Amino acid sequence: QSALTQPASVSGSPGQSITISCTGTSSDVGNYNLVSWYQQHPDKAPKLMIYEDNKRPSGVSNRFSGSKSGNTASLTISGLQAEDEADYYCCSYSASSTYWLFGGGTTLTVL
Amino acid sequence: QVLLQESGPGLVKPSETLSLTCTVSGGSISSYYWSWIRQPPGKGLQWIGYMYYSGNTKYNPSLKSRVSISAEMSKNQFSLKLNSVTAADTAVYYCARLQIALGGFDYWGQGALVTVSS
Numbered sequence: 001q002s003a004l005t006q007p008a009s010v011s012g013s014p015g016q017s018i019t020i021s022c023t024g025t026s027s028d029v030g031n032y033n034l035v036s037w038y039q040q041h042p043d044k045a046p047k048l049m050i051y052e053d054n055k056r057p058s059g060v061s062n063r064f065s066g067s068k069s070g071n072t073a074s075l076t077i078s079g080l081q082a083e084d085e086a087d088y089y090c091c092s093y094s095a096s097s098t099y100w101l102f103g104g105g106t107t108l109t110v111l
Numbered sequence: 112q113v114l115l116q117e118s119g120p121g122l123v124k125p126s127e128t129l130s131l132t133c134t135v136s137g138g139s140i141s142s143y144y145w146s147w148i149r150q151p152p153g154k155g156l157q158w159i160g161y162m163y164y165s166g167n168t169k170y171n172p173s174l175k176s177r178v179s180i181s182a183e184m185s186k187n188q189f190s191l192k193l194n195s196v197t198a199a200d201t202a203v204y205y206c207a208r209l210q211i212a213l214g215g216f217d218y219w220g221q222g223a224l225v226t227v228s229s
Contacts, residue, residue, distance in 0.1 A: 003155065019124070031152040032214070033214075034214030035214065036213075036214075036215040036216070038156075038216075044221075045205055045220065045221055045222055046156065046205070046216070046219055047219075048215050048216060048217050050212050050215075051210070051213045051214055051215030052214060053216075055213075055217075057217065060228070084125040089155065089156055091156075091158075091214075091215075091216070092214070093214050099161075099169055099171070100146075100158040100161075100209075102155055102157065102158060103136065103155070104155045105155040105156070107119050
């Protein structure tokens with residue numbers, strides 16, 4: 001089972017907005033409203049930022065938003081801040097026997 | 112606040128069994144789904160499997176023949192066993208709570224590095 005496809009890296013300047021894409025198939029991203037996004041700082045555990053495609057857990061900044069179109073989910077971060085520099089992973093439930101599938105990860109650099 | 116803490120040997124010999132325990136505090140494991148996820152050095156996340164307190168388990172097919180996840184209800188712990196390990200199993204192993212209906216892993220342990228080497 002292949003991982004979900006994410007760009008290896010994205011970058012943006014403070015105050016700008018960036019979008020990270022996550023492409024799957026009709027068996028995972030496109031078939032369930034179960035895409036989640038995680039932020040991971042170096043040597044730290046991942047942190048849930050988005051669940052159910054576009055919902056934010058309590059305590060997560062509203063600068064983070066999720067969306068989906070067809071088999072591609074997206075994470076948008078607006079008003080970039082230095083603290084947003086981290087790795088970001090998408091995850092989806094998969095109808096195939098893998099069950100929970102992660103993307104390969106995207107490194108966000110705040111210039 | 113739910114806290115998870117992994118524990119176990121940091122070094123395992125090839126062909127032996129990797130064993131880790133996750134201790135949960137601030138909530139009971141007799142609800143929700145509990146999962147193991149790993150991350151090889153410098154690489155991405157891989158879901159290993161999950162368990163429900165009732166005994167229901169699901170595993171990543173790529174690891175299914177070698178993995179088992181079980182609970183110790185009296186200690187509010189759940190455990191991972193991965194047998195016949197190779198260097199490719201070297202990774203940081205995380206335990207996490209899975210909100211299965213919401214499709215998100217909302218609480219994570221800090222992670223435990225396990226190195227497979229002779």
